[in-house]
Amino acid sequence: MIAGKKVGLRAVEADDLPTLHRWANDAELWSNLGGWRFPSSFDSIQRWFAGLKDNALNQRWVIETLDTHALIGTANLVDIDWKNRHAFHGMMLGPADLRGQGYGRDTVMAVMRYAFDELGLERLDGDIIEYNEASVGLYVGRCGWKEEGRQRRWHYRRGRFWDRILVGVTREDYSALVQASGYWSA
Numbered sequence: 001m002i003a004g005k006k007v008g009l010r011a012v013e014a015d016d017l018p019t020l021h022r023w024a025n026d027a028e029l030w031s032n033l034g035g036w037r038f039p040s041s042f043d044s045i046q047r048w049f050a051g052l053k054d055n056a057l058n059q060r061w062v063i064e065t066l067d068t069h070a071l072i073g074t075a076n077l078v079d080i081d082w083k084n085r086h087a088f089h090g091m092m093l094g095p096a097d098l099r100g101q102g103y104g105r106d107t108v109m110a111v112m113r114y115a116f117d118e119l120g121l122e123r124l125d126g127d128i129i130e131y132n133e134a135s136v137g138l139y140v141g142r143c144g145w146k147e148e149g150r151q152r153r154w155h156y157r158r159g160r161f162w163d164r165i166l167v168g169v170t171r172e173d174y175s176a177l178v179q180a181s182g183y184w185s186a
């Protein structure tokens with residue numbers, strides 16, 4: 001398990017699939033995520049699950065609370081490039097009523113600590129739809145990420161195009177944040 005202060009990230013288990021299937025069909029949740037999909041069947045989730053074990057360059061985890069072990073979301077490090085030492089990161093909390101309680105921040109901090117202090121990566125990439133203010137607040141506002149560019153009119157949602165905000169964080173940004181915030185010692 002990859003532990004933060006409030007959450008742990010662990011491998012996906014077969015018992016998680018009904019919940020992941022429900023989230024995979026949650027339109028409100030997906031409206032905030034960069035990817036997109038057609039409504040997905042339980043069978044397609046099972047096939048996705050079967051492919052996870054052989055996919056070392058794409059690590060996908062579930063987020064659970066450390067105190068009650070409740071399944072609350074997913075996080076990943078994908079497209080891991082060992083030569084150039086970077087990877088792409090994304091996350092989401094499934095239940096809307098759990099947002100705004102620090103679980104997102106703890107997840108990103110745990111992912112960064114694992115990526116930089118354990119895997120030896122140098123930077124992480126992410127992307128955010130321009131209207132996702134919570135995500136900009138989380139990554140750029142609280143977790144040391146920087147906006148590194150914008151791809152204009154990249155996402156088509158709600159009947160119009162929106163920009164794709166490219167964000168990134170380096171090992172150096174993370175170290176400075178940990179030092180300034182005292183996150184792991186507080």
Ligand SMILES: CC(C)(COP(=O)(O)OP(=O)(O)OC[C@H]1O[C@@H](n2cnc3c(N)ncnc32)[C@H](O)[C@@H]1OP(=O)(O)O)[C@@H](O)C(=O)NCCC(=O)NCCS
Pocket residue numbers: 029032033034090091092093094098099100101102103104105106127128129132133134135136137138139141142
């Ligand atoms: C985005 C998301 C991961 C944030 O996680 P969270 O647990 O709600 O966020 P936290 O409680 O850890 O908040 C951390 C910081 O994010 C920012 N933030 C969180 N919610 C916010 C909101 N609704 N509006 C603006 N900023 C917000 C704040 O800066 C906050 O710090 P503060 O509490 O000190 O002000 C969560 O809302 C989510 O899963 N949303 C749906 C899926 C999604 O958007 N995933 C990311 C795709 S890029």
